[in-house]
Amino acid sequence: MRKFGSSKTFSLIIISALLVYLYHITSKTSNTESSRKHYSKLMTIPLENTILTDKIVLSFVVCDSRFNESLNLVKSVLLFTKTPVYFVIFTDDNLRHSFNETLSNWKILLKNKLNFELQKINFPEDHEDDWMNLFSKCAAQRLFIPKLIPHIDSMIYVDTDTLFLGPIDELWGFFSNFNSSQISAMTVEDDNPNVSWYPRFAKHPFYGKYGLNSGVMLMNLTRMRNFGWVDYVTPIMLKWKLFIPWGDQDIINIIFHYHTDAVLVLSCRYNYRADQCMYGDACADATARGVHLLHGSRRAFHNHKQPAFQAIYKAIDEYELGTDSTHSLLNSIEKYLSEAPSSNCGNLKDAFLRVPIKTLNELYSVPTRVQAEICIN
Incomplete structure (x- = not known):
């Protein structure tokens, strides 16, 4: 009986060992497959090469009643430019459908001469009301763009009340004129001290002798992100909000007052x-x-x-x-x-x-x- 019992015990040990071995093999195979799938999934995540650098990009912000005006802006770009243009439009929910419908039709009509993406209006929750109504509604959105579209390297930002009378390529070409310290390009407000608003009325720091007009702004977003642009804007707004009647333009002037080497000044013919x-x-x-x-x-x-x-x-x-x-x-x-x-x-x-x-x-x-x-x- 002891011999039989010993044989039975030995058999149970062998079976248990086999089960442990089979579990180990199965678990290892499963983990390997899971890791392979996870790695494969990671490999499909776009990294730096997704940043859009090979197309002319134009962006603007529009809310409320500026829809037709902004369509004329887009139309002027397409009329005077042969190169395809990529539009990044920040707009409220009321206008998204209208933009999508009109621009999709134009895209077909012009055989893909344009492409576009629609971005939602997105302000930080803290002080959201202050930002929304700082100047005209939504206008301050431009200050946060570097952080909102990380897939874009550079773009031309324009106010909706602008019209191109020549090819956008010429303006885009100024990016190649940036030196290593420049993150943006704009025109001065006016080079006549008797006319320019800033030297006569501003109660805050501003760029140079005459200040900058931000209606047309070349933005190297990659450099602006590295500069820490978005980190500047809220403290400046909170400090100066009672003295900045032109809203986001004044904030831009304050930043470039302290970083004059970060901006390239353009001719007045590009923001007439x-x-x-x-x-x-x-x-x-x-x-x-x-x-x-x-x-x-x-x-x-x-x-x-x-x-x-x-x-x-x-x-x-x-x-x-x-x-x-x-x-x-x-x-x-x-x-x-x-x-x-x-x-x-x-x-x-x-x-x-x-x-x-x-x-x-x-x-x-x-x-x-x-x-x-x-x-x-």
Whole structure:
């Protein structure tokens, strides 16, 4: 009986050992498979190579009633630019469907000359109301863009009340002019101390002698992230919020006041506002080479104070994208400028027409009559 019992015990030990061995093999195989799948999953996660660096990117922020104005901005880019453009649009929920529908149709119509993404308005929860209404609604969103779209390397930011009159490629080319310390490029507010707002009225630090206008802003987002841009903006807003009537533009000026080497100053022809012409010719570069980007600040596109600005906006607004008769756009611009009431800005009609005529002449076949109207050399 002892012998039998001993044999039985030995058999149980062997069986137990086999079961432990089989469990170990199964567990190891399972863990290896799980690790393989996990590693494979990790390998599909896009890393640095997903940052968009090979396309021209234009961004703007729009809420409330600026929808049609922003569509005319997009239209102007597409009219005067042959290169495909990628639009990053920050907008509220009320406008998302309209943007998606219109831009999707344009994308088909223009055979993928444009692509776009829609981003939600996204402010930090702390002081959210302050940010939302700092200047015009949502305008301060631009200050947080470097952190909100980490997949974008660089972009041109513009206010919605801007119109391109020449190819965006020319403006995009200034990124290659940045030195190692520069993270952004903008124009000065005005280079006349008797006109510029900042030296006369600002109660906060600002860039240089005249301050910067932020309606057009080249942003190297990668460098801005490394600079720690977003970390600056809230402390500045809390300290100066009672003294910054222009909101995000004032905050930008305060930052660049202390970091003057971080900004490249552009010619006024790339952010041409009524201030450059309403008191006489204050932008010699635009007079000589033409206005490249028109900025209708202070509602210049929509009121009767600046009829020359209103005339150009009206012509682009009426133009149907996708038609072959782009020369009709030039005819309309010329017609509305000629019919507009006399003004100091209107007296510089050649400066408004020079770049559109040259650009459309190079991109499309333009009637010789229109070409002969303005000397484009």
